Amino acid sequence: MLIIDCPYCGRRPEIEFTHGGEAHLVRPPQPAELSDQDWAAFLYMRSNTKGIYAERWRHARGCGQFFNALRDTTTDHFLSTYKSGTPRPVVNTTPSEEGHS
Amino acid sequence: MSFRVSKGGHIDRSRSLKFTFDGKTYAGFVGDTLASALLANGVHLVARSFKYHRPRGILAAGSEEPNALITVYRDAARYTPNLRATQVELYHGLQAKSQNRWPSLRTDFGRINDQLSAFFPAGFYYKTFMWPRKAWKAVYEPIIRRAAGLGVAPTQADPDRYAQRYAHCDVLVVGSGPAGIAAAMSAASTGARVILCDENSQFGGGLLSEADHSATRIDGLMIRHWIAQAIQKLKENSRVTLLTRTTAFGYFPHNFVALSERVTDHLENPDLHLVRERLWQIRATSVILATGAIERPLVFPGNDRPGVMLAGAASTYLNRYGVKTGSRAVVVTSGDAAYTTALDLHAAGVVIDAIADLRTAPVGAWVEAAQSAGIKIIAGATVLDTQGNVRVRRIDLGQVVSGTVVKLQPINCDLVLMSGGYTPSVHLFSQSRGKVEWSDTVKSFVPGRSAECERSVGACRGIYDLSEVLTDGAATGLALASKTPISVQSASFTVKAMPIDTNPYVGALPQPDSQSSSKAFVDWQHDVTTRDLALATREGFRSIEHVKRYTTTGMATDQGKTSNLNALAIVAQTLGVPIPQVGLTTFRMPYTPTTFGAFAGISRGDLFDPVRTTATHEWAQARGAVFENVALWKRARYFPRANEDMHAAVARECLAVRHSCGIFDATTLGKIEIVGPDAAEFLNRMYVNSWSNLNVGRSRYGILLREDGFINDDGVIARLAADRFHVTTTTGGAARVLGTMEDYRQTEWPDLKVWLTSTTEHWAVIAVQGPRSRDVLQPLTDIDMSASAMPHMSVALGAICGVPTRLFRVSFTGEMGFEVNVPADYGRAIWEAIFAAGQFHGITEYGTEAMHVLRAEKGYIIIGQDTDGTVTPDDAGLTWAIGKNKLDFVGKRSLERASMKTATRKQLVGLRTPNGEVLEEGAQVTLRTGQKPPMALVGHVTSSYFSAVLGYPIALALIGGGRARLGQTLYVPMPNGDIKVEVTAPVFYDTPGARING
Ligand SMILES: [Zn+2]
Helix, strand or coil, X not given: CCEEEECCCEEEEHHXXXXXXXXXXXXXXXXXXXXXXXXXXXHHCCCCCXXXXXXXXXXXXXXXXXXXXXXXXXXXXXXXXXECCCCXXXXXXXXXXXXXX | CCCECCCCCCCEEEEEEEEEECCEEEEEEECCEHHHHHXXXXXXXXXXXXXXXXXXXXXXXXXXXXXXXXXXXXXXXXXXXXXXXXXXXXXXXXXXXXXXXXXXXXXXXXXXXXXXXXXXXXXXXXXXXCCCHXXXXXXXXXXXXXXCCCCCCCCCCCCCCEEEEEEEEEEEEECCCHHHHHHXXXXXXXXXXXXXXXXXXXXXXXXXXXXXXXXXXXXXXXHHHHHHHHHHHXXXXXXXXXXXXXXXXXXXXXCEEEEEEECCCCCCCCCCCCCCEEEEEEEEEEEEECCCEEECCXXXXXXXXXXXXXXXXXXXHHHCCCECCCCEEEEEECCCHHHHHHHHHHHCCCEXXXXXXXXXXXXXXXXXXXXXXXXXXXXXXXXXXXXXXXXXXXXXEEEEECCEEEECCCXXXXXXXXXXXXXXXXXXXXXXXXXXXXXXXXXXXXXXXXXXXXXXXXXXXXXXXXXXXXXXXXXXXXXXXXCXXXXXXXXXXXXXXXXXXXXXXXXXXXXXXXXXXXXXXXXXXXCEEHHHHHHHHHCCCCCHHHHHXXXXXXXXXXXXXXXXXXXXXXXXXXXXXXXXXXXXXXXXXXXXXXXXHHHHCCCCHHHCCCXXXXXXXXXXXXXXXXXXXXXXXXXXXXXXXCCCCHHHHHHHXXXXXXXXXEEEECCCCEEEEEECCCHHHHHHHXXXXXXXXXXXXXXXXXXXXXXXXXXXXXXXXXXXXXCEEEEEECCCXXXXXXXXXXXXXXXXXXXXXXXXXXXXCCEXXXXXXXXXXXXXXXXXXXXCCCCCCCCCCEEEEEEECCEEEEEEECCCCCCCEEEEEEEHHHHHHHHHHHHHHXXXXXXXXXXXXXXXXXXXXXXXXXXXXXXXXXXXXXXXXXXXXXXXXCCCCCCHHHHCCHHHXXXXXXXXXXXXXXXXXXXXXXXXXXXXXXXXXXXXXXXXXXXXXXXXXXXXXXXXXXXXXXXXXXXXXXXXXXXXXXXXXXXXXXCCCCCCCCHHHC
């Protein structure tokens, strides 16, 4: 079970959270203006990164807030959690030394 | 005959125990395992192998045991199959049974599999049983399941209790051999919170196998005294938790480690207040793995006969349990380790006929010690075969002379001890996603880069010298506890021990060109031989992941603890590539099999899942309601009277609603209060409908899509004020819908001034439906309920029986209907008041089943029953609900895609059966009759009931191009033939819809 650092509440166990898929995907403001292909890409295409992945979590059984996280999908270690609407932080892309974070 | 030596070891000879194995009574001592007690009684044959039913003995002395799987029986509900006899602690009266044999262990009919083994090569499942396809289920599968198997599961519910505990610590130490104890001591010395666990009943690990007369000393102390002193010191530290009989079986991200503690399995009469097992879920800042190493067997023909065992196991049985594992032994070894065994056994009076050393020129202190004890040493040895049926009686040795294997004179013996060095136990390290690295000196994979805050110490990283092991443990314990570099000076130990050259060996032993026809086993538990691995490589398998699945090597419950490395080496050798290139399979939890009880804990029966009940639950119970589960809710399904069955009760309830009045608890519907100046705009963006033009005091049927255009949820939404909406959702969708709304509110439109609050639990909802519903309710409320003041789809605030209410005029039955919302605490009182007032009008309580029938008669859909996540509003015939002038709403863009508009999409229609059958929900629909599988399907039945008011069955279905097929005859194929159906409109009753406006 992961420990997730909610930007509003602090470190809490994973069972309090729901996963919200990839982060920083903005719903197009004028969907009608998109081609079928572009709309399908918005709906279905995800980066599915091996390595550092920006994803959304919701502290569903806590404060209820959505927020973003950078997680290394190869180790499940979080490099950062940050509030929705704030830019993806720049992090050292090599994971911390052997999990000693 | 007893093979017990008169003194020494960790057993209590003053306390004798009786136990049975396959019904025969034996004696053992406190401190014995089932395996040591059986061996003390000269019992080596304890099992039949998985595939070939070969006689098998005890190979090991610990959790790596692949052969000796037995069932321990307490009573019909309390018996545990597939336990390793090497880990079962003896208690008085223990009843153990062998497995996988018929009629008996000695005479086993399944042994014929061994003679037929030419027909059971690797991958035989895939080859033999492909054809004819039908025979798989009828013939092959039952035979295989009967023949190849492990123990039998109990048929009664488990009466024992299981606990679960969460714990936090600074340092978790797994394993209590010298490395683990040293690590725990030095970590504890810093004041850190330490948990030390070990799967055995005693602390000490491999040190417990040290002979009492051993000259080895730690800090001047005999081994057993050093252990006792160290453990005593740890016990006195209140920040240290010591756990025996506790297996760390799973290592999860963020240093979350699962331990299974066996609390009562070793007790004769367990205290009923004790749980049987305790699952520890530990979050550790640092983890120290001191999991030791497992002795590696040698692969040679006939290496699976009872009496062939690991040399280290023989040492353990002798030194820890005081048991000689035979009378005449031949020791086959690649290094010094087995020399200690040979010398210990020799000292105990076992004849050592020879040490067959794989080394061409063995030298050193151990060799000299054996020689001076008069033990014959054969250099450059190999094993060509063994003889013996249920016990080894002869070994055929060979010798490699200038590259050629020559036969030596066979030796008669009843014990063959083998040692190929050690394989570090990297299971937990691998589970933690650490990267293992191949070590040529250890001839094994050892821990490389860690993924977690974790370190391996001692034998599990290939360090075997006792002094180095202790130093490694102590230094790492200090470093991880104090977060300082490992170079910091830690406790030092004075160790007196003879150095050991382990000289590990991996792969099969050399054989002459005309080798024995006996099988050379690599994986004992799954009966995988060298020939199976060779076959797999011949057939083109290259990666160990593929070889493993094809041959099933390493896939038994022991996860290949004794077999993986040899299998790898044999595959690598056959392919002519280095071992690391073949790869190591990933280890997964659990390290050893773990009971379901431990995982379930208290989550059984009533505590399995939370149960949600409404305010009228006890009332409905008292009226004899039959309940059904809807999400976590208990809902009254129908209210049978006298001898009514469900059909009769539902018919009566439906007719009451149609003819007079019914009362129904609709509390479980999800409710969300949406408030704020932008509330209407928010709803405009979420739902397909337009909300800006909804007047205060009116409501509308809303449809919520997913962004991909398919129906997500539906419900009635009422406008209570310009800036306040009362939204209802489906029962199962309540949390999901609120989550979706919060997602858009927080992350897409944070600028909107709108607040969402779940009010599902706050309101009790009492539906009163039927032509007399107004007559029942009007006398109880100050709200003007007349048709002009309260038309269909209106909402009014007021009081009912003096309690504040939100009164909805709404109908899910097609009749005039109302839904009375009152604060949940008043739900029962208002329900009873309405029920009493309705008696004069024949009010009838009805359940969800009648509700389903009534709505189906009107063609109203149920989300998740008539929709399945691929249904658009148009498919469901709900295009009318979509706001015409809206530029955008969730899912709108997707509805514009070409595939969402094709005429052949499945559309909601009604079905009638001219011959009066009630169709099966989920049944498929075809265009033509008399088809053979695979049939061309055109749709499926989503809802099907007998309609009492109509007097015939009705059904809803999703049919390709359904609305263009009205009047057509289609077919529903069933086992007894096709049922003819006629396509109709989905509304069966009161098509003009006049009754709703009554
Ligand atoms: Zn939070």
